[in-house]
Amino acid sequence: xxxxxxxIKFKKHIVGLVSIIFAVSAxxxxxxxxxxxxxxASDKPVFETQKxxxxxxxxxxxxxxxxxxxxxxxxxxDYIDMAFxxxxxxxxxxxxxxxxISDDEALAYGNEYIRAINDYAATQDFSIKKxxxxxYGGLFDRYDLEVQLFRADDIMEDSKYIVNQIIKAGTNxxxxxxxxxxxx
Numbered sequence: 001x002x003x004x005x006x007x008i009k010f011k012k013h014i015v016g017l018v019s020i021i022f023a024v025s026a027x028x029x030x031x032x033x034x035x036x037x038x039x040x041a042s043d044k045p046v047f048e049t050q051k052x053x054x055x056x057x058x059x060x061x062x063x064x065x066x067x068x069x070x071x072x073x074x075x076x077x078d079y080i081d082m083a084f085x086x087x088x089x090x091x092x093x094x095x096x097x098x099x100x101i102s103d104d105e106a107l108a109y110g111n112e113y114i115r116a117i118n119d120y121a122a123t124q125d126f127s128i129k130k131x132x133x134x135x136y137g138g139l140f141d142r143y144d145l146e147v148q149l150f151r152a153d154d155i156m157e158d159s160k161y162i163v164n165q166i167i168k169a170g171t172n173x174x175x176x177x178x179x180x181x182x183x184x
Contacts, residue, residue: 053125057084060120068095068113076101076109078152082117089169090144093117097162099151103177106162110149110175114140134172141170149175 061082067073068080078096085092093113097106118137122128129138136145145167154160160179167173 053127055084055121055124059124060117063120064113064117067116068109074109076105080113084143088144089142090146090166091117091139092146092148094148096150096152096155099153101151101162103162106149107175107177110147110163114145114147114175136167136172140167140172144169147175 064080064082068077071077076098078098080096081094083092084090093110095109095113097109101109114136115131118128118131118139121139122130122137127138129135129141131137147163147165147167148158148161149163150158150161158164162177162179163175164178165173165176
């Protein structure tokens with residue numbers, strides 16, 4: 001019986017030794033393929049607020065499309081669109097919504113959309129104040145905001161839009177219904 005326990009102990013030591021050798025060699029191989037250029041200063045993360053950050057509007061748009069076109073989160077969403085009009089210092093947010101959406105639901109969706117766009121921008125430029133319950137955020141202290149919310153059937157008739165509004169930079173004006181239709 002003692003011989004069996006000795007053999008089991010011996011095998012455990014062999015397995016342990018092989019595991020250690022494998023781990024060391026795997027680590028050595030993994031490190032050999034990594035080339036790090038320590039001479040480039042931009043490789044270091046920057047945690048301080050920077051000036052003159054250029055926002056990546058394509059990334060902001062992609063993030064917004066992923067969030068607001070998700071039917072599990074926003075079942076009344078048809079599609080969103082947005083544009084940055086640099087020459088006008090304006091951000092345009094467009095959201096086509098289900099024909100069944102109520103005015104109140106549309107306003108809630110619109111407010112979430114505005115705040116999310118600000119917060120996506122704030123992840124790129126730390127100097128942009130995040131949105132809150134009382135503020136659309138720092139992005140819209142810098143840029144005018146044009147918001148168009150409409151039911152899918154009304155896309156070609158801007159006089160029927162739920163919201164068709166320009167909010168001047170820094171005003172945090174609430175979204176207002178263009179035409180009150182009552183809740184459905």
